[in-house]
Amino acid sequence: MSQPAPLPLVESLFDAPLPASGIAWLDAARHENRAAFAAGGLPDTRVEAWKYTALRALGQRRFARGDDGATSRVVAASTFALPGVDGPRLVFVNGVFRADLSALDALPAGLTLQPLSQVLHDDAEPLRFVLSRPALIGDTREVGDVFTRINAASAAEGVMLRVAAGVKVAAPVQLVFVGAVADVELAWHLRNVIELGKGAKLSLIEQHVSDAEPAQLATVVSDIELREGAQLHHTVLQNVAIATSLMRRSSVRLHARAHAMLHALELGGALVRHDLRAELVGDGARFDTRGVFMPHGRQHIDTQLAIRHQALNTTSTSTWRGVANDRARGVFRGAIVVAPGADGSDASLSNKNLLLSPSAEIDTKPELEIYADEVKAAHGATVGQLDERSLFYLRSRGIPLAEARALLTAAFCRAVLDDLPNEALREHLSGLLVAQLPA
Amino acid sequence: MNMLKIENLHARVEGKEILKGLSLSVNAGEVHAIMGPNGAGKSTLGNVLSGRDGYEVTAGSVTYNGVDLLALEPEARAAAGVFLAFQYPVEIPGVNNTYFLRAAFNAQRKARGEKEFDSMQFLKLVREKLKVMQISDELLHRAVNEGFSGGEKKRNEIFQMAVLEPQLAILDETDSGLDIDALKHVADGVNALRSPDRAFLMITHYQRLLDYVVPDFVHVLADGRIVESGDKSLALKLEEHGYAGLGEGAAA
Numbered sequence: 001m002s003q004p005a006p007l008p009l010v011e012s013l014f015d016a017p018l019p020a021s022g023i024a025w026l027d028a029a030r031h032e033n034r035a036a037f038a039a040g041g042l043p044d045t046r047v048e049a050w051k052y053t054a055l056r057a058l059g060q061r062r063f064a065r066g067d068d069g070a071t072s073r074v075v076a077a078s079t080f081a082l083p084g085v086d087g088p089r090l091v092f093v094n095g096v097f098r099a100d101l102s103a104l105d106a107l108p109a110g111l112t113l114q115p116l117s118q119v120l121h122d123d124a125e126p127l128r129f130v131l132s133r134p135a136l137i138g139d140t141r142e143v144g145d146v147f148t149r150i151n152a153a154s155a156a157e158g159v160m161l162r163v164a165a166g167v168k169v170a171a172p173v174q175l176v177f178v179g180a181v182a183d184v185e186l187a188w189h190l191r192n193v194i195e196l197g198k199g200a201k202l203s204l205i206e207q208h209v210s211d212a213e214p215a216q217l218a219t220v221v222s223d224i225e226l227r228e229g230a231q232l233h234h235t236v237l238q239n240v241a242i243a244t245s246l247m248r249r250s251s252v253r254l255h256a257r258a259h260a261m262l263h264a265l266e267l268g269g270a271l272v273r274h275d276l277r278a279e280l281v282g283d284g285a286r287f288d289t290r291g292v293f294m295p296h297g298r299q300h301i302d303t304q305l306a307i308r309h310q311a312l313n314t315t316s317t318s319t320w321r322g323v324a325n326d327r328a329r330g331v332f333r334g335a336i337v338v339a340p341g342a343d344g345s346d347a348s349l350s351n352k353n354l355l356l357s358p359s360a361e362i363d364t365k366p367e368l369e370i371y372a373d374e375v376k377a378a379h380g381a382t383v384g385q386l387d388e389r390s391l392f393y394l395r396s397r398g399i400p401l402a403e404a405r406a407l408l409t410a411a412f413c414r415a416v417l418d419d420l421p422n423e424a425l426r427e428h429l430s431g432l433l434v435a436q437l438p439a
Numbered sequence: 440m441n442m443l444k445i446e447n448l449h450a451r452v453e454g455k456e457i458l459k460g461l462s463l464s465v466n467a468g469e470v471h472a473i474m475g476p477n478g479a480g481k482s483t484l485g486n487v488l489s490g491r492d493g494y495e496v497t498a499g500s501v502t503y504n505g506v507d508l509l510a511l512e513p514e515a516r517a518a519a520g521v522f523l524a525f526q527y528p529v530e531i532p533g534v535n536n537t538y539f540l541r542a543a544f545n546a547q548r549k550a551r552g553e554k555e556f557d558s559m560q561f562l563k564l565v566r567e568k569l570k571v572m573q574i575s576d577e578l579l580h581r582a583v584n585e586g587f588s589g590g591e592k593k594r595n596e597i598f599q600m601a602v603l604e605p606q607l608a609i610l611d612e613t614d615s616g617l618d619i620d621a622l623k624h625v626a627d628g629v630n631a632l633r634s635p636d637r638a639f640l641m642i643t644h645y646q647r648l649l650d651y652v653v654p655d656f657v658h659v660l661a662d663g664r665i666v667e668s669g670d671k672s673l674a675l676k677l678e679e680h681g682y683a684g685l686g687e688g689a690a691a
Contacts, residue, residue, distance in 0.1 A: 285657065326565065388492065393529040396489050397543035398517035407542065411533030411582075 007042060007059040009217075013187060014038045028130050034153035041229035042146055050329040052363040053302045058271055060246055063187035063217045074179040075211045077101070080176040082237075084424025085205055087171025089115050090159055093178045093211075095218070097157055100344035101176075110200075116158040116191060127160075130193055130223060136402030140217040147247035147273070151219040155191035158220075161204075165197030165227070172203040172422070179218060179438050187377030196230035196258075203233040203422070208248075210241035210268070222250045226258035228282060233261050234424065239432065240268040241290050241298065248305070249275040256311070258284030263420050264291035265429055266301050267436050275300040275365035280307070280342075282315035282332025287316045290416040293327035294436050295360075305349075309342040310374070316346075321413045322353035324360035324437055334379065335367040342372040349379035354386065354412055356405070356438065385436035403439060406437040440505060440590030442467050443607055444640050448499035450480075450487050450662075457483040459663030461501070468635040472649055472674060473642045475660035476682040481642045482526060484612040484660070488521035488640075490516050502611070503607065517543070518550035520606030524596040524613050531583040536595070537565065539583050540602055547603065568601040572628050590621030597628035607631070609640045615650035645680040 006014070009211050018030045041057050041061055043050045067073070070093050080091065090113055091101035097115035119127060128435055131152075177190060196202055218240075232371070240246055244271050252260055266272060278287045286309060295301040307316045322330040330345070334349045350392050353362040364381040394404035413433055420426040452467055460547055465471055475481050487494045488501065490513035494624040495612070503510040508516060516615040532618045532628050544564075545555040556564065569576055584592050593613050610629070614622055629639065629645065648672060649657070657673040658665045661682065667673065 036659070178583075250633065387529075389529050390531050392491055392513060393525065393531065394539070394543070396511040396517055396523050396525075397539075398514050399543050399548035400514045400546060400550075401512070403542070403546065404514075407539075409533060411531065414533040 006038070007093040008062045009059045010038060012035065012043055012062035012187045012407075013065070013154070014148055016154070016187070021124070023120065025128055026120070026124065026131060031350045033149045035151035036126075037146060037153060039148070040178070044395060049304065050188055052329075053300065054404045061217075062370035067094035067096060067182045067186050067188065069182060070094040071182075073134040073211070075101060075127070075178055077182055079209055079211050080207050081173070082174070082205065082207070082250055082357060082421060082425060084422045085172050085174055087173055089176065089346070090115065091176040092190060093180050094182060094186055095157055095190055095214075098130050100134065101153040108167075108169055108171070110164035110331070111169050111173070112128070112162040112178070113173060113279070114158065114160045116160050116193070118161045118287065120156070121366065127193065129386045131191070145249075147219045148221055149193060151189045151221045151358060151421045154187075155219070155221065159194065159222075161194045163193070163196045163200035163202050163230075167197070171320040172205050174205045174207065174211065176207045177218070177220060177274035179190060179214045179216050181214045182216075182223070183368075185216055187217040187219075189219045189220070190374040192220065194224045196226045196428065198227045199217045199229045199340060201231045204317060205425075206234065206236045208236075208238040208240050208246060209269070210244060211239045212242050215243040218246045218247070220234045220246070220248045222248070224250065224252045224260070226252070226254045226260055228255045230255070233260045233421070234419065235422075236262065237429065237432070238266045238268060238272065238274075241273075242268065242299065244269050245271040246409065247273050248279070250282035252276075252278040252287065253289055254278065254280050254282060254285035254288070256283060257284040257431045259286045260288070262289045262291070263417065263429075264289070265432065266291065266293035266303060266427070267432065269299060269301065269376060271300045273304070275306070277306045278308070278316070279310060280315070281310050283312040285314045285315070287309060289318045289319045289320070290419070292413045292433060293320070293330050293332070294323045294414045294433065296325040296436065296438070297329050298327050300329045304333045306335045307337070307347065309336070309345040309347060311342055313344040314342060314346075316348070318351075320351045321416055321417055322351065322361050322362045322364070323356060323409055323413065324353070325356040327357070327359045329360070330362040332362070332364045332381075333367070334365070336369070336379065338372045338375050338377065342375070344374050345372060346376040347379075348377065351381040352412070353381070353383040354409060356386070356409070402438065405436055409437055410434050413438050440662065441465060441502075442504060443594065443640075444502045446500050446502075448487070448501060449497045451481060451495045451497055452483060452493060452541055456497070457663055458487065461507070461660070461664055463665060465638045465640060467638055468642065469656065470633065470639040470652065470654045472657045473658060473660050474638060474644070474646070474653040475658060476679060477644070478575055479660045479664045481644070481660055482611055484609045485523055485526075485609050485640075485642055486503075486689045489513060489521065514546065515550065517603075522600050522603055522605030524593075524600060524608065524610045526612040528584050528592040528596055528617060530585045534583050534586050536581055536583050539581045540565070540599060541667070543599075544602060557641065562578065565602060568598065571631050572601055573600045573624065574598050583643045589616045590624070593617060593621065593625055597625055601628065606636065607638050607640070609642065609660045612644060614645060622648065623651060649674045
């Protein structure tokens with residue numbers, strides 16, 4: 001096989017100087033990942049994991065690494081303000097920590113919330129194991145994991161969040177990742193490490209937003225570890241600018257009786273991919289996800305959900321809705337594996353999709369593999385259009401067509417936000433969904 | 440001026456001619472019953488008047504308060520005061536009944552250039568109407584028609600009518616599938632809404648609804664046309680003799 005010329009994207013990312021940590025093992029890991037990334041290049045659509053998400057156009061672009069002006073970019077607080085959310089906050093702008101926008105005073109006892117750079121500066125050794133490998137879960141040598149490689153080579157900043165055993169944090173913690181317009185088209189990378197100790201409890205809000213319309217590439221890799229009996233309520237709001245490409249990978253590991261509940265709204269971005277992986281490694285662990293992806297215009301939003309049941313009596317529920325308008329494309333893969341020995345597990349997955357325009361497309365692929373006994377499993381996926389009878393019923397009562405469509409679409413998505421406990425936040429997120437609909 | 444004037448209406452569904460020259464005039468304050476056998480075009484008439492897709496008008500006209508009704512979108516007809524009580528009300532999961540009704544109510548007011556109601560004002564109105572309709576407010580908290588019994592769905596239609604206060608109400612086989620108690624409730628609701636400003640077009644297969652809502656006029660619709668018109672005694676005659684053999688004189 002002949003070696004094609006390296007893609008501009010690969011070249012530009014490879015050529016960018018790596019962050020120098022002065023820590024031998026970390027620098028070595030970064031070099032290793034960069035070399036692996038350059039050797040592997042970008043996967044094409046023949047690679048199963050990228051079958052519906054082409055990287056061709058992205059591959060032709062160049063991005064500069066790091067924003068020298070990131071600390072002085074003016075970002076309005078309204079960019080990330082959320083009703084019902086007023087607690088500790090960590091804000092990054094173009095991949096750089098912004099103390100001035102963060103709220104880290106008077107953290108409750110038992111909560112550690114710091115920028116990763118600070119931890120690396122103070123004492124990197126405890127993170128050695130985590131940062132020496134690209135991500136918590138999965139075989140990162142697989143071709144599809146190119147962005148995790150880039151991230152592992154390039155990320156020098158991120159979130160370091162720990163909740164000590166037994167500590168229940170009352171106020172929601174807000175993590176904000178802002179893209180802001182810079183002089184050049186930027187690539188930036190963040191690496192988050194989140195751990196809840198035994199019996200700890202946390203409500204976490206993760207926001208990906210933009211100030212103005214930056215054309216940039218961002219990668220965000222998060223490891224989330226829930227120790228025995230820990231409880232995490234995680235809300236993700238992805239609403240980046242329409243010119244931004246965002247590649248995320250979140251790995252959640254749940255020990256015995258740990259429970260994670262995720263609500264996700266995927267609204268923004270040009271090319272967006274989220275690899276969400278969960279391993280239920282302890283007996284009785286539970287992982288619930290609810291999500292909506294709603295691309296319009298020419299957006300492409302891809303969610304890859306992979307759940308592995310590896311212990312007895314583990315439970316996962318996944319309820320995802322996709323709504324695509326205009327010429328947009330949505331992709332959803334929901335892969336559930338019940339591994340040998342994970343007897344008594346219960347896994348359900350539902351992905352319903354709505355096409356609001358004849359040129360929109362959604363590709364959905366539920367996968368279920370069961371290798372254990374006494375397993376309850378249900379999964380299903382549909383793609384359809386708004387029901388004409390319902391539309392006429394609403395119109396016959398005086399509701400104009402556009403409003404009727406919005407009302408039915410919002411209703412279609414309702415199941416996703418129904419059990420979000422923070423009412424003010426739930427109302428706000430519902431409003432964002434409606435605002436995304438065509439007028 | 441008639442409130443509603445239908446002249447020589449021809450309409451097709453999926454290429455098949457269903458209405459073949461239907462003419463009918465309705466004045467404010469009147470209750471008209473349209474009766475006829477299955478397949479005569481009764482439901483087609485209701486659907487054409489309310490603007491449902493898939494019904495092609497090939498000839499004739501419908502004038503409502505001097506306006507060409509057929510040129511209006513369904514929502515504009517509603518705002519102008521036309522209401523269709525569905526034969527098969529649609530279940531809409533995820534949309535709260537009260538929310539839906541307020542959205543409809545305010546959309547109509549907005550279209551007419553009237554001030555919209557806030558949730559307090561609207562709740563007050565709904566409470567008053569509930570009392571008149573004798574409907575449990577539990578229905579209000581549920582999704583539109585979702586999991587409603589047949590009777591509950593029909594009563595919900597009448598309740599919507601009570602809140603929206605149309606000028607012209609078209610009841611499409613509202614009596615079908617109802618037991619006698621539910622039928623009485625629906626009839627009481629309709630009777631409570633009768634007024635000199637409002638007209639009703641009751642489309643029905645059976646005479647029994649007319650025992651409870653007494654019409655001013657009864658029309659027999661057969662093969663796409665009104666073949667006979669009369670007062671309420673015509674309904675009784677139909678009950679006795681059936682549709683066969685009726686309207687021969689008029690059709691000639």
